[in-house]
Amino acid sequence: MATTTKKLPWVEKYRPRLLKDVVGNEEAVSRLSVIAKSGVLPHMILSGPPGVGKTTSVHCLANELLGKELSKKAVLELNASDDRGIEVVRTSIKTFAQKKVTLPPNRQKIIILDEADSMTAAAQQALRRTMENFSGTTRFMLACNQPDKIIEPIQSRCAIVRFTKLTDSQVKARLVTVAAKESVPLTQDGIDALTFIADGDMRQAMCGMEATFAGKGDVTADNVYQVCDTPSPEQVKQMVAMASKGDFDGASGILMKLHGEGFAVTDLLSTVYRAVCYGELPEGMRMNFMRVVAETHLRVSQGSDTILQLSGMVGAMCMAAHSG
Ligand SMILES: Nc1ncnc2c1ncn2[C@@H]1O[C@H](COP(=O)(O)OP(=O)(O)OP(=O)(O)O)[C@@H](O)[C@H]1O
Ligand SMILES: [Mg+2]
Numbered sequence: 001m002a003t004t005t006k007k008l009p010w011v012e013k014y015r016p017r018l019l020k021d022v023v024g025n026e027e028a029v030s031r032l033s034v035i036a037k038s039g040v041l042p043h044m045i046l047s048g049p050p051g052v053g054k055t056t057s058v059h060c061l062a063n064e065l066l067g068k069e070l071s072k073k074a075v076l077e078l079n080a081s082d083d084r085g086i087e088v089v090r091t092s093i094k095t096f097a098q099k100k101v102t103l104p105p106n107r108q109k110i111i112i113l114d115e116a117d118s119m120t121a122a123a124q125q126a127l128r129r130t131m132e133n134f135s136g137t138t139r140f141m142l143a144c145n146q147p148d149k150i151i152e153p154i155q156s157r158c159a160i161v162r163f164t165k166l167t168d169s170q171v172k173a174r175l176v177t178v179a180a181k182e183s184v185p186l187t188q189d190g191i192d193a194l195t196f197i198a199d200g201d202m203r204q205a206m207c208g209m210e211a212t213f214a215g216k217g218d219v220t221a222d223n224v225y226q227v228c229d230t231p232s233p234e235q236v237k238q239m240v241a242m243a244s245k246g247d248f249d250g251a252s253g254i255l256m257k258l259h260g261e262g263f264a265v266t267d268l269l270s271t272v273y274r275a276v277c278y279g280e281l282p283e284g285m286r287m288n289f290m291r292v293v294a295e296t297h298l299r300v301s302q303g304s305d306t307i308l309q310l311s312g313m314v315g316a317m318c319m320a321a322h323s324g
Contacts (some may be wrong), residue, residue, distance in 0.1 A: 048163025051203030117149035118141035166198025288320035
């Protein structure tokens with residue numbers, strides 16, 4: 001591990017250094033492991049939702065291909081906090097691609113473009129030629145959330161590796177391991193709460209645990225919801241259960257109370273959506289509820305009055321419940 005004594009956030013402290021330590025996404029990770037073993041590295045795009053190990057995997061792969069020492073000279077990393085307009089492609093990237101570094105046979109320099117979907121289209125256009133001109137000596141590894149923001153010509157030059165959300169059990173297992181190392185008092189409902197909020201995002205789960213531990217000591221469900229400022233799923237589940245019985249007053253009472261507590265409406269709606277998806281509802285009703293919540297989400301995101309939309313949503317859910 002790092003030789004510094006600086007206190008690192010847990011996400012950094014427990015960032016996997018080797019591909020074999022990356023949790024989940026077995027298929028994607030095994031493709032990368034094959035590349036690490038064979039040394040045959042194509043240009044690559046790693047895409048997928050936040051906090052699932054894309055950046056981590058890119059670094060692991062670069063380290064496994066080149067080793068720690070060589071990586072210092074032979075890897076250039078740019079992320080969204082760097083300026084990545086067209087000038088950077090013309091200067092930094094090109095200069096690095098032209099730089100002579102002595103490498104073992106069949107190895108190339110690596111340019112990591114993290115959060116590549118935030119590069120301007122013009123910069124991406126400029127990248128096309130650079131990728132081609134230097135492909136003898138340099139490989140590009142792009143990590144992004146939205147692969148459709150990467151222009152077609154770059155996509156077609158790259159092998160695309162897709163990451164998906166981690167499963168709850170993968171997140172839980174990792175939380176338990178880290179909690180044991182950091183001596184965190186963690187209850188079962190605390191783990192469940194962290195996993196629920198994270199929804200497959202390992203970074204969010206670990207940050208949530210660290211923040212709750214720092215702020216409250218014990219990592220229990222109540223503390224997690226307070227620290228992470230998330231509506232309690234128990235109350236939201238209760239609201240959905242009431243709506244499923246057609247109890248408009250009860251359901252809208254809970255929702256308005258949560259809204260009054262100041263939670264962001266989109267957070268409220270996504271918690272409702274997940275309570276509907278995973279709750280115990282008759283199949284037809286579940287489908288209807290999902291549609292209603294999704295439509296409300298759309299209208300709220302388009303700027304319609306929130307209170308009206310929330311009551312309209314509860315009304316529509318109760319009507320759907322009555323009609324079966
Ligand atoms: N699959 C995983 N296995 C183990 N730890 C993980 C995994 N995914 C994420 N983490 C933890 O979360 C942190 C953030 O992960 P990483 O930076 O790789 O996410 P990302 O997929 O690049 O997300 P973003 O799209 O937001 O850039 C890591 O430092 C690590 O601690
Ligand atoms: Mg990343």
